[in-house]
Each structure stands twice: as structure tokens, then as C-alpha cells.
Amino acid sequence: MLNHTHDPALRSWVASAQAEGGDFPIQNLPHGVFRPRGSSERWRGGVAIGDQILDLSRLMGSGLARPEVLAALRAAQADSLNELMALGPTAWRALRSELSRLLREDAVEQQALASCLWPQDQAEFTLPARIGDYTDFFTSWHHMRNAGRIFQPDAPPLPHFRWLPIAYHGRASTVEVSGAPVWRPQGITRLAGSDAPRLAPVERLDYELELGAWVGPGTRRGQPVPVGGAEAHLFGLSLLNDWSARDVQAFEAMPLGPFLAKNFLTTVSPWVVTLEALAPYRCALPRGTDDPPHLPHLAPPDPGMAGIDIQLQALLTPAGPGRPTVTLSRTSFRHGYWSLAQMVAHHTEGGCALRPGDLLGTGTQSGPTEGEQGCLLELTRGGQQALPLPGGGQRRYLEDGDTLVLRAWCERAGAARIGFGECRGTVQPAP
């Protein structure tokens, strides 16, 4: 799986790609869609390198890319990545190899390519793809246990959790890119001690620390995808914040699941980190001695590679001037119970069609220890235990003016650091 593009010794002629702790070295090369900030130029695809973006529409115009990758490059420079996603792993791999070649410090094209760079801090981003359908999974055992103890303290773990990756359909029309305003929604809830529900701005606004997987080549209705071939249908990963109104969720969600509690906004990071870039960080997922065997169509052919060790973090900057930022959650994707491939295999086992650009949320990622909970519902035990903030004050749920940032990265000795950038949102009063 590893090839020359993963070599940790690779360096780029873009100096910032070598920055210590930077998210975007030459071994990463995530895709996104951007334009100069504040302009009305057309959206176009780019690849992050250091603190710059390689503008792929300019690269295509430059004639510097090898002819055999032009079809993939044309798709990658479009105003959405759906067409690139549809092309599949062979095309993605060839394009990555060519971009790696062009960005290496010994590339003879570097002078000509300098005009294809645009600073990230002078860019604005849009969604990486037109999302046909958005599905949110529920794959973290620890999140399930923590949330279950809050909503139903006496209930045992969900009996089917270990047999299939639970999921529900989310709302595609309200998935937006990092930075979109987080307007506190109104919702119908019941006041404690009151019989009559009311419509009011929600009080229990929460974040959920997730990753989002972007579907690559689609599937036809009636065509199940075996787990062994499932990752060929995934292009890459972004950060995903599944903003949630817990008071609405508690009131509305029986028996058909969350609806308005989730569909007011979901945000994703602008950069899509390809599965190929994450290859050095594959790992096994935990299996308990009492876990039942996987059903055959969900059994990973190579269990040691089912997971990815992606560090996950949620940071809060409380409302108000000069407040220090505090880490709320710090965990890893390697604690998950179900893998990305199992999510795809389960999603399609009944014949459901996937389309390029569909988005699969992993569900809130929580780990086994304190501080690894991926949302305030868990961290505050359903609002019962307020979190003290450095510099004073506390939080049970998010308040107007709070800024919540998700970050993710992979890091280990012997491999280049692979970062995701950030997924950011600031809570604003109900409109």
C-alpha cells in the first residue's frame, strides 16, 4: 500500500510544507475547492501544500502535468470533486503521484509552478462535493455506552450494536463548510415541570466530534459491496461536526430517530485527506473477548488494517474577549468499533445505492478514558456536571459566542505527519 509518495524523507520546494507540526506536508496532498477570498471568481479545485494551495485549474492550464493524468486533473480542478470521486483509486493514485513529483524539491517545473500557488489565508472554501445523500453512523462503542447511561441509565448496551454499524439518514441540504454561522436553532421542547411543550431557542446545543467519509465510485441499487472491496468506494476523509440540539433530540426522537435535533447544520472541513495519504497509519480496531464474531459479509479480510490511528481533538474558545482556548475532547479514531469498510458494506447490503460525493459520518468518536468523550452530552453527563473553564465560568452546553474547532492529525515516528486542518463554527443567537 505504501509507495514513494509516503516517503517521510520527501521535501517540497514549497518551504512551508516542511513546517514543524504542519498539517500539509508533501506526503498529504488533500483536495478541496476554493477561490480567492472575497472574489466572485469561479470555484476551483486545489491541493493543500504547506500554507499554500496548488491551484489545479492553473496547473492544468500550465501544460506541466503529464498527459496520462489530465482526465483526473480536469476532474480535480472543477468546482466540485464529484467527478474526481467517481474516477476511482487508480486515477486518484496516478494524480497523487504526479502532484508529488511536481511539488518535490528537485522538480524542474518549480519556477513555472510558483504562479499556481495561492495562500490558504487568502482563500475561501466551499463544500468539496455536491452531497447527494448524507448518512450518519454510530460506530463508537464508548460513545454508545456513555450516551446510553445518560438517556437510559438502567438499560444494557444496545443488543444489536455489535452486530451491525447503526446509522440514520441525515440532511444533505444543511451540510456546510467550516466557518458557516452556527445559528442557535429554535425547537419544540418540554420544560421541566411543565406539561405543555413550547417553541423556543434550544438550550442544549452540542457539538459532535466526527470524521466524514466521501464516497468515490457509486454503486447501483441492488448491488451490495463486500467489505473487502468497500474502501475502493471511499475517496477520503474530512472532519465533521454534527451539531446537535439535545433538548429537541430527547423530545422528538422516538420512534424514528433524530430529525430537527440534527438537521439545522452539519459542518465539514474544506480539505479531504485521501485514504492513500493515510496508509501509513492503518491499525487494528479493538476486539473484546466477548465480542461476537462478525457476520461473514462484515468480516474484514485484513483485521490488522481495518482502522486508522487518527488523533481527534475538539477545542472551545468561550464567548468573551481574551478567553483562553480549552481542549474539550482528545481521542483517536482507532478506538472505533466499526471500520469505514464495514460502514460501506452494511450501507449497501440491502441494495441501497451510493453516489459519488455522498457523505458518511462516522458518528461521535469517544475513547475509553476521561477526556476522550466526543461531545458535551458525554462530558457533562447530560448537563449534570458542568465543566469549569480556565479563567472562570463553566459550560454544560454551548453558549452564544462560543467557538468550537475540531482538529485531526496522524503522527508517529517514521512517517510524515498528516493533518486535516480544522472544522470551525461560532454559535450565534437564534435569528
Next chain:
Amino acid sequence: MLNHTHDPALRSWVASAQAEGGDFPIQNLPHGVFRPRGSSERWRGGVAIGDQILDLSRLMGSGLARPEVLAALRAAQADSLNELMALGPTAWRALRSELSRLLREDAVEQQALASCLWPQDQAEFTLPARIGDYTDFFTSWHHMRNAGRIFQPDAPPLPHFRWLPIAYHGRASTVEVSGAPVWRPQGITRLAGSDAPRLAPVERLDYELELGAWVGPGTRRGQPVPVGGAEAHLFGLSLLNDWSARDVQAFEAMPLGPFLAKNFLTTVSPWVVTLEALAPYRCALPRGTDDPPHLPHLAPPDPGMAGIDIQLQALLTPAGPGRPTVTLSRTSFRHGYWSLAQMVAHHTEGGCALRPGDLLGTGTQSGPTEGEQGCLLELTRGGQQALPLPGGGQRRYLEDGDTLVLRAWCERAGAARIGFGECRGTVQPAP
């Protein structure tokens, strides 16, 4: 609300529009997207009239339509109706009025227009619109009570049912037009008396008798729509069959709602009957003396017009040669608890954005008496009471080879009959 297009005395020069009991008189004029059957011609919009289709792309080319409706006509003849849906009620009304004028028996254009007709039985249809998001509601009190007694015999009615129209997000990628093959899905279920779930073709395949409402002009995120203005965001209605795998639903649906139990297929009828065509059939919805008052944003400004008296029917033709067709369900949309306008107002109250062409299912429609249940789950008490079939045999759930047809129509003295055509599907073995 009523105008000259509703006049029951209107007659068309298309003779079959006057057929006794026909679905498509000149007072109906539903929109759809079709092409000659078996051809590879482009899909184009048309309007049903009698047993014919008025090909709107030909009409536009004919130059016979008044200039003031050309923008609407161009949208209505496209390969999907999204653009027409986005235009809104004023444009829809003007187009309907013009089509009514051109199809009336005294229209001087009738000789020229005859070349714009295409027989329905020589046409094939595609989805009326590209569906961005599909939402399915749960608006029938009787369905809720019947299904609740099966799944949780001792539980009281859902406490929030009368406070808000419950809904969940469905899968847009597997909504197909009437006639699409209904492949029996595989799914993970637990066998009675067995601890270990398994993947197998589902055994409890069911239909759900619903209507689907097509969203017209969209809304922005953060923009709630008050109930009084909500119908301006709805273009019209189709029949909708929310095919369901009850065994999968029972195993998977806690706590996030139905997923694979529903997303293998949803079918809609090809014709969209406009809300304007249904204006003669407005009615009040039932209110019980113990029903709580509506929350202000869900209170209909004109309760006597909140509902529509649409007759609904589900017909089964059992597998096998020469089997007689039997009516399984026969009810009316007027028994619903929540109105279309309330569905839109609730959907947007937290700021969720709607887009033209989004689809809102009403949920299974059931009435208060025996035979009015809108699915087999209710009719057979969860499979406990088999339905005897005329000519022998019985059904608990659908079997391979069964054909299920939904029909709907409005009929009363002093108004023209308005029909919906049909929504058809034949169950086929798991692929």
C-alpha cells in the same frame, strides 16, 4: 382559490379527457417527465390529458403558447421539473390557465396541437425531479396507534405525536418512479429462538400507502416558514410507496430510527398533481376534544381548509397466473392528524433549508375503521393474522411475484374527478 380551470363543465378536445372515471380530465393537468417508450430520446416534461400526454417541449416549439407563460413552459418541458418547482405559485397558476385554455374543446389551436400529443401507453417515465433530500413524516394518528399496539402493546400513544409532526430523513438515491423492480432486500435480522442474527433475504416485506409532496420554491438555512405561507413552498402531490422490511426495522431501528429497513427502495407515481388542481377538495382535518391546542407556529390560519379529501387505495395482485386483484387498503388523506402546511412549518422551524424538488412523504395513511389500514403490518397485526385471498392462499407480508399498486383520486358531486394515476411495483427475488 377556485377559478375557471376548476369549472366542472369544462371539456377538452382530447376526447378521452371526458372518459367516465378517468384520472386526467382537463381540470387536473398533472405534470410529469416522459419519453417515447423504448427510445433514447431526451426526457421532456408533459401534462396528462385523458389517455394522452401533452408534450410540452413540442408545445414550446409550436409557438402557440402565450409569451407571458414561456418561462414557465420552458421549465415545465425540461428533463426534470426542479426549475418549474422553483418558480412558485404565480407562474404555476399562469401556466395552468394557459394549458387549460389550449386544451378546451373550443380552442382554435386544437388542430395544430394534435401533433403535441403522445399516448400514455406508449410512454415511459422518469422521476419528476432530481430529489435533493427526501423526508418521510408520520402524520396519521390511526397508523401511529395501530403500529404502536403491535410494536409496544402496553405503551400509551406517543406523547409528542400531537405536538409536532414526527419525521425522519429518508434516502434520496433510492427513490424511483413507479414500475421500478422491487428486489427483495437482504437484511440482518434475528431468527425467533436464535441468539445469532444473520444476513438473509427479508421475510416481512411490506408496502406503505403514502402521498409525497414536492417542494417548490426553496428556503434558506435559518429561515423558518410560518404555517400560513407554507403551501406556497409545495408544488404538488404524487403517490408514494415507502417499501419497508419490518424484520430489519424491528432489529435495527433503536435508537436512531429506520435505515436499511426503508432505503432499499421508495417509489413514486410519475404524475405530480398540483395543489391548485386539488383546491375543490379542501376540508378540515379531524380534531378530538382532548387534542391539545396547536403551538402558535403550527396553528392553521384556516382550519377548514387544512386537509384534502383524497381517496387512497392499495391493490394486491398475488403472484401466479390469473389471480384476481384484491383491495388491501381503502382510506382517505382527510383522516390525517397533521396537514401538508404543518409538515413544512415544522420541517423549517429550526432553520433546515428546503430545496426545489425535495420530497416530503406523508407517512402511511390509515383511517379509523377496519380496512383503512395503510400497510400489511397493521392489516395482519404484525403478521399474526393472515389475510385470506380470494381464489385461495393468504398473505402476512408480500411474496415474490406479488404486484402492489397504489391509486388515489378525488371525487364529489359538483367538481371534476381528479386522479393520480398509479404507483406500481412487483416483488422480485433477492438478486
